Amino acid sequence: MAKIAYILLCHKDPAAIIRQAERLTAAGDYMAIHFDASADPNQYRQIRSALAENTSVTFVRRRVRCGWGEWSLVEATLRAVRAALEAFPRATHFYMLSGDCMAIKSAEYTHHFLDENDADFIESFDYFESDWIKTGWREERLIYRHWFNERTQKKRFYAMFELQKRLRLTREIPADLQVQIGSQWWCLRRNTLEMLFDFLENRRDVTRFFRTTWIPDETFFQTLVRHLIPENQIHNRTLTFLMFTDYGMPVTFYNDHYDLLLSQDYLFARKISPEAQDLKRRLGLLYAAEGVQFQISNEGPSLFRFLSGRGRIGRRFATRFWETESTLGRERELLIVICKKWHVAKRVLERIRQVTNIPAIEYLFNEESTPLPDLGGIQNTLGKRTRHRRALMRMLFDYYETDRLIVCMDSSNIDLLHDFASDRSMTRLLEINCQFSDDYLIGHAMRVGLAGEQTPQDTLARLLPTIRNDMVFETDRIRDANFEHHSRMRETAGEEDNAEALSRFLRLPTDKAREIAAADHLFAD
The missing domain is CATH 3.40.50 (Rossmann fold)
Structure with a gap:
C-alpha cells in the first residue's frame, strides 16, 4: 500500500502547520518540513516543540533562506526530500505541499489512487514549444545567469541582465537536456527521486546551470524527471487543484467551496483561505474518514471562468475589435x-x-x-x-x-x-x-x-x-x-x-x- 512522505515548504502560520502535520501523519503517512530560515525563529521553535514526539515528522537540519524565483526554493525542496528519504524508508511516494494546501479526498481514497496509478505525477511541457509561459521572458530565463532576486534586488537583477545582454555573455543549455516547465506541485515515486539524486551526484554541471536560472522551481524537477523516467510512467498533470485568475494570482477557496473541491479529480487543493475555518474543519475530518464515495465531475476550471467572466463586457473591459476592415458592401x-x-x-x-x-x-x-x-x-x-x-x-x-x-x-x-x-x-x-x-x-x-x-x-x-x-x-x-x-x-x-x-x-x-x-x-x- 502507498505510504506518502509529504514535503512541506512553509514560512508562517505555525498553528496551521502543526494541525496539517498531525492530520496527515495520523493516517499513517509522513512529513518532512522545511521552515524558511528567514522567517520568525520563534514560530519555528513552536512547530519543533509541538511535533517533537511525532516520529512521523522530520525537519530539515540546515534550512535555507528562500526567495521567490531563486534556486533557494529548489535547494529547500531537495533538502526536505533528502531528509524524508533518510527518515522514512517505507515511504513510497513524495508529495510536494505548501502551508496553504489541504486534502480534498480521504486518506483511504488517496492511498488507493496511488496504488492504482504506478506513475509520477508532474507537469512537464516543452519549455520553448508550449504556451505555459504566457508573457514575459522565455529563453532569457535560461541563457543568462541570474544571481540576484528580482523582487528584493530589482536594480541589481536587471543591471546584471542588461550587462550580460550587452556583452553577449550567453551560455549553452546542457546539450542532453530538453528543458521542461510546469507546476512545482508534484507527486513522485521513491525510485524516481533516488535516480534523480544519483544523476545530480554525477552531473554537477546540471546543478550549476539551474542554480542561476530564473524561477527554477518551474523547470528543475520537471526537466530531470522527464529526462530520467520513461514517458509511459509519467502523468503530465499535478494532483493539486489550483487555478489562477486573469491577473495571474492563485484563486483562493472559502467555506462555500467545499462541494466544488470534493468533486474535482485531484487529491489536494491550493490555496485555502486562512479565514475559511469551517472549510478547513470539514476537510480535516474528511481526510480521516473511511468509506466516503466521491462523485467526480471536474467542472471547477470552466465553472470559475464562467462565474468570474460573466458581465465583464462593457463593465470591466471596453468592447474591443481585433481588426477594422472595409465594409461588407453598401448594397448587401x-x-x-x-x-x-x-x-x-x-x-x-x-x-x-x-x-x-x-x-x-x-x-x-x-x-x-x-x-x-x-x-x-x-x-x-x-x-x-x-x-x-x-x-x-x-x-x-x-x-x-x-x-x-x-x-x-x-x-x-x-x-x-x-x-x-x-x-x-x-x-x-x-x-x-x-x-x-x-x-x-x-x-x-x-x-x-x-x-x-x-x-x-x-x-x-x-x-x-x-x-x-x-x-x-x-x-x-x-x-x-x-x-x-x-x-x-x-x-x-x-x-x-x-x-x-x-x-x-x-x-x-x-x-x-x-x-x-x-x-x-x-x-x-
Whole structure:
C-alpha cells in the first residue's frame, strides 16, 4: 500500500502547520518540513516543540533562506526530500505541499489512487514549444545567469541582465537536456527521486546551470524527471487543484467551496483561505474518514471562468475589435438570427431555406464544425473566423453570388453584433427569445463544462440561478444596444406575432412568413 512522505515548504502560520502535520501523519503517512530560515525563529521553535514526539515528522537540519524565483526554493525542496528519504524508508511516494494546501479526498481514497496509478505525477511541457509561459521572458530565463532576486534586488537583477545582454555573455543549455516547465506541485515515486539524486551526484554541471536560472522551481524537477523516467510512467498533470485568475494570482477557496473541491479529480487543493475555518474543519475530518464515495465531475476550471467572466463586457473591459476592415458592401444585406437555443435557431433556418432562396449558414462563429466552403483557410478555426470576420463575410457573399445572407449567432456575441451593425451594409437582426426550464439549464451546464454527470444537486441548485440570470443579462444587453432593424420572435407569443416579426426581418409577405412560424415543434427541446 502507498505510504506518502509529504514535503512541506512553509514560512508562517505555525498553528496551521502543526494541525496539517498531525492530520496527515495520523493516517499513517509522513512529513518532512522545511521552515524558511528567514522567517520568525520563534514560530519555528513552536512547530519543533509541538511535533517533537511525532516520529512521523522530520525537519530539515540546515534550512535555507528562500526567495521567490531563486534556486533557494529548489535547494529547500531537495533538502526536505533528502531528509524524508533518510527518515522514512517505507515511504513510497513524495508529495510536494505548501502551508496553504489541504486534502480534498480521504486518506483511504488517496492511498488507493496511488496504488492504482504506478506513475509520477508532474507537469512537464516543452519549455520553448508550449504556451505555459504566457508573457514575459522565455529563453532569457535560461541563457543568462541570474544571481540576484528580482523582487528584493530589482536594480541589481536587471543591471546584471542588461550587462550580460550587452556583452553577449550567453551560455549553452546542457546539450542532453530538453528543458521542461510546469507546476512545482508534484507527486513522485521513491525510485524516481533516488535516480534523480544519483544523476545530480554525477552531473554537477546540471546543478550549476539551474542554480542561476530564473524561477527554477518551474523547470528543475520537471526537466530531470522527464529526462530520467520513461514517458509511459509519467502523468503530465499535478494532483493539486489550483487555478489562477486573469491577473495571474492563485484563486483562493472559502467555506462555500467545499462541494466544488470534493468533486474535482485531484487529491489536494491550493490555496485555502486562512479565514475559511469551517472549510478547513470539514476537510480535516474528511481526510480521516473511511468509506466516503466521491462523485467526480471536474467542472471547477470552466465553472470559475464562467462565474468570474460573466458581465465583464462593457463593465470591466471596453468592447474591443481585433481588426477594422472595409465594409461588407453598401448594397448587401446581412441577416442575423440570434438565439441561445441553437437547435431552435437551426429549425427556423431550415424553414427559411424551404420558403426562400436566401443562403443561410448556422453558428459559424460558435461551432467549429459548421459546414463552410473552402475560403483559403480563413474558415478553418473559430479564432480565424472571428479575427477576420468582415473578410470572411465578404467572401461568403461572393461565394454564394448573393447580396442577401443569413447567419446564426449566440446571444453572447455582442461584440460581433455591434461590429456588423456598424457596417455600411444593411444589417437586420431577428432575436428568438426562448423559455429555459431547469432541465434545459442543467443540460446546457453539462454541454459547456460547468457541470458533469456527478455534480451534486446542491451545486446545481446554486448554479442554475446564475446561468439563468446570465442569459437574461445577454438579452437585456442586446435590447439596451438599441440596434436598428431589430425584430423579435418569442416562444410565448402567438403565431401571428411571430409571423409579423419574420416578415419584417426577411422582408417577406405575411403568408410566406406564416409558413415558417407555423412549423410544428419549432421551440421544442
